[in-house]
Amino acid sequence: QVLLVQSGTEVKKPGASVKVSCKASGFTFRNFYFHWVRQAPGQGLEWMGVTNPGGGITTYAQNFQGRITISRDVSTATVFMDLSSLTSEDTATYYCAREYGTAWAPSLDIWGQGTLVTVSS
Amino acid sequence: DIQMTQSPSSLSASVGDRVTITCRASQTITSSLNWYQQIPGKAPKLLIYASSILQGGVPSRFSGSGSGTDFTLTITSLQPEDFATYYCQQTYRTPNTFGQGTKVEI
Numbered sequence: 755q756v757l758l759v760q761s762g763t764e765v766k767k768p769g770a771s772v773k774v775s776c777k778a779s780g781f782t783f784r785n786f787y788f789h790w791v792r793q794a795p796g797q798g799l800e801w802m803g804v805t806n807p808g809g810g811i812t813t814y815a816q817n818f819q820g821r822i823t824i825s826r827d828v829s830t831a832t833v834f835m836d837l838s839s840l841t842s843e844d845t846a847t848y849y850c851a852r853e854y855g856t857a858w859a860p861s862l863d864i865w866g867q868g869t870l871v872t873v874s875s
Numbered sequence: 876d877i878q879m880t881q882s883p884s885s886l887s888a889s890v891g892d893r894v895t896i897t898c899r900a901s902q903t904i905t906s907s908l909n910w911y912q913q914i915p916g917k918a919p920k921l922l923i924y925a926s927s928i929l930q931g932g933v934p935s936r937f938s939g940s941g942s943g944t945d946f947t948l949t950i951t952s953l954q955p956e957d958f959a960t961y962y963c964q965q966t967y968r969t970p971n972t973f974g975q976g977t978k979v980e981i
Binding site (some may be wrong): 843 | 920
């Protein structure tokens with residue numbers, strides 16, 4: 755079964771960092787790009803960034819530049835998203851997702867279950 | 876960044892209705908447009924990719940069309956399980972921006 759399983763709920767204080775993991779199973783991990791998307795409570799989806807199959811190339815949304823690091827560990831088939839200098843505006847559910855399809859029209863076909871990150875003093 | 880604008884933001888419909896949601900891109904994105912369905916408390920689910928290709932396992936009452944800047948998601952004969960929020964996303968260029976969502980309510 756093709757699955758992405760994310761790490762559990764996090765509660766962080768302002769200024770702290772959070773690292774969310776996303777473990778893949780049921781497919782060849784090294785062949786796929788992985789994206790991160792977040793959703794603040796009651797709000798829409800916000801694209802954060804993507805990592806390539808080799809892990810050497812990442813692209814981040816401008817909103818997160820300098821605060822986000824997406825990495826991957828092929829040995830454990832896990833993708834990580836690290837977000838620093840947290841504020842209350844970073845309170846959200848964070849999703850990882852697998853990229854699927856052609857280079858000219860990729861889509862996100864498999865999603866993790868989401869990880870709630872709450873930032874509060 | 877490419878801006879994606881969905882309309883309407885919400886709509887009320889009944890079981891059996893035909894529903895149409897539109898998505899407009901701020902510049903051409905050819906056919907690099909996806910549609911997702913999200914039920915509260917759940918992760919988004921891919922419905923349609925490349926503007927008009929139905930993802931495996933998605934009922935045929937869902938269809939998509941469009942290219943360039945204007946796109947449409949149509950649900951024929953709305954079913955109870957279709958009451959959800961729908962998002963478009965462009966993957967023509969990073970950042971792969973989403974529309975603001977359309978909530979389909981009873």
